[in-house]
Amino acid sequence: MRKPIIAGNWKMNKTPSEATALVQELKPLVKEANCDVVVCVPAVDIPAVKQAVRGSKIKVGAQNVHFAASGAYTGELSAAMLKETGVDYVIIGHSERRQYFGETDATVNQRVLAAVKAGLKVILCVGEKKEEREAGYTDALVEYQTLIALTGLEPNDVKNIIIAYEPVWAIGTGLTATDEQANETIGVIRAALARKYGKAIANKVRIQYGGSMKPGNVKGLMAQPEIDGGLIGGASLKAADFAAIVNYDK
């Protein structure tokens, strides 16, 4: 009943001309996709990618957004700026932003509110580090990250939130959570949403898995009842690999 959503997170890869070439290669390969398909690209690539995706079902997203409407924040981009470029989605709270750029649960929350207010759909990233999993904190941590990030959000706006469960130890490492681990933790996130917003709303939220998702492991992950899609890093940079993930059900 939840339509799967497969999104690529290109991270800091591809110049505008390289981005155009990748999208042109991808377009015919994902024509028959049964899921929603998104590419989250570097901000300077957005105009080129918006142009390149024309006539396809591929939607475009950004990789971060600032929380203020405007002001003295050198180097940052507001939600209104992104919205006007025509992106539909924005990733917020990626573990790389948290780890390398000092983003906190509190600023992630502010970014979520700003993005939703501007009419963007949010891909909110949560996930535990290796030592946190080993210490048994995974469930408490992902619940906390999710609920703080959504503080102040109207129940009616929850439909604009997609959550990506990305265990930090699985990102770019070739290690993946097992199908069962990913399903279980995503279930914990959904249960937290149900406690806060009620079951009807929680059951509609799409929750992706991310972390070394590839053509070879997508089927098993997507067969899990709680997993509604993927957020793909490395494998989204190759058209054939990303298309194979998008077409997992064929």
Ligand code: 13P
């Ligand atoms: P990889 O697919 O490269 O592990 O990256 C996952 C990720 O961080 C997506 O946001």
